[in-house]
Amino acid sequence: MPGPVLVPILGDQLTRDLASLRGRTKDDTVVLMMEVWDEATYVKHHKQKIVLVFSAMRHFAGELEAAGWTVDYVKLGDADNAGSFTGELARAIERHAPRLVSVVEAGEWRVREDMDQWADKFACEVEILRDDRFVCSQSEFEEWARDRKDLRMEFFYREMRRKTGLLMTAEGKPEGGEWNYDSENRKPPKEGLSAPERPKFEPDAITQEVIELVQDRFADHFGSLERFEWPVTRKEAEAAADAFFTERIECFGPYQDAMVAGEDDLFHSMLSTSINLGLLDPLALCERAEAAWREGKAPLNSVEGFIRQIIGWREYVRGFYWHQMPHLQKANALNAQRALPEFYWTGETEMACLADCIRSTRDNAHAHHIQRLMVLGNFCLLAGIDPRAVQDWYLVVYADAYEWVELPNVAAMILYADGGRLASKPYAASGNYINKMSDYCSGCTYSPHKKTGEGACPFNPLYWHFMARHRERLESNHRIGRIYATWDRMGNERQQAYLDSAEGFLATLTPAQHGWARREN
Ligand code: FAD
Ligand code: DLZ
Ligand code: SF4
16 A cells, blocks of 8 residues: 655645645645754744744644644654654654655745755655745746846836736726825824734633743743734634734825834734744735725725735745845845844843834834834944844744745845845935834933934934945945935034944944854754
């Protein structure tokens, strides 16, 4: 009798519509799910991320079993757990003598490199299937990127709109006449701006068991486990999506870039953890957003903004990741060498904006996009923090972090470490931007209006320090080069005051002491 088909399902592939399950028969298939030490520790993930992934895996395995599938589930604490996907697959092959191993390609380079060895390593046949949960295949992205010097998201996004038909007229034009409604978005927060509370999901017995495991085995990892409120099943994720589409999408567009102290979610969907795990289908979410607009339940600027984040940015960074790997991990076009400051782990800084973003990161394993980009990221860019240290930090601290999405956002979007393949200019900003888009500055020791010296917002001198040290590279950039006319007009004394203030501030930074960094293989 030929053996069954063995279908390994990784922790971020939690959907019954996975290519490796589709078309399989239940009596001829063994699903393999593995909690392994390697994945839980290749960086010291935030405790909530480990709880999220293990709990979602355990719930998904239970749902498959209830639907009649045979699931071989290896828990972290099982005796003889080999600690790695390859080691666990070897043991499962011994147990089940499968005729075929059928797996969907891993999202991350690190895991895919291991997976590519499986066919040679094991005696049975191994097939690696394309992950068709993404709208754009890698070959399509490569085709689009071929011969393009700059890989701008906006043009890629228009291709995805045409491909999916989302927000397109019968004549093939963008609905409303524009591809993008950013001019109606990007509103600063009104005084007292606050959003309806999103649904919070109480840990059930399965999640509670994982929380105890994480408290026991991962006590030295970053982050708080006081609250754990993430959806861990498809049903919960759908309830989270329902709440977004009924209560928050209307203001999503206008306040996409706003920041309010203590308002950790604002009008963001908070769906990235569920989308990345496989609990929600990204295209179905976009279709739902479009339907809300067509039914008059949500404005076009919000709906277009949401769809752009998903079939634009999300698809684009994934294509960019595979297009630029493995060298993207080491890219450092601006030669940034400074150590990450200790306060990125402790939140102990007098800069109110950074303190609030780090608090939210620690408490929720989440910060919203503009906090990641224009506060946390902007600081690392201006201060010249080593990209590897910044990458590791972002990979550790967010519950939605996987390298395929984290790395392009960090290396290329915030740090310009790719030299401008992704962004047409560095996202560099002074305190003025943060003051305009948030209420942080009113509660800060520093003043955004003071440019240099005691009490000046550190982003102000750091901004000019950054511009001055990268003049050679940036002066010819048509989107930012004009800033040097302002710098030149300042005269030596003022310029020196900026540079001295920045140097003085940088000298106060304590380098991170913790051993949070990526484990060396
Ligand atoms: P919303 O604001 O509601 O947006 C809707 C969806 O669009 C998100 O759920 C997400 O799937 C997608 N999206 C939005 N922006 C991006 C983007 N820039 N790249 C890819 N997808 C996007 N997102 C991750 O999923 N994992 C990461 O590790 C991650 N790291 C980031 C690091 C940096 C430096 C920056 C600037 C952004 C990063 N993002 C990452 C993108 C974005 O910040 C998060 O997707 C978003 O904050 C998740 O919250 P939300 O679901 O409420 O998003
Ligand atoms: C993030 C994560 C963690 C912490 N642990 C596991 C695990 O033990 N088993 C598993 O299958 N997946 C885990 N994941 C998600 C994987 O890291 C993710 O599937 C791969 O990185 C994708 O390449
Ligand atoms: Fe942040 Fe500067 Fe505003 Fe303080 S003054 S909150 S450091 S931008």
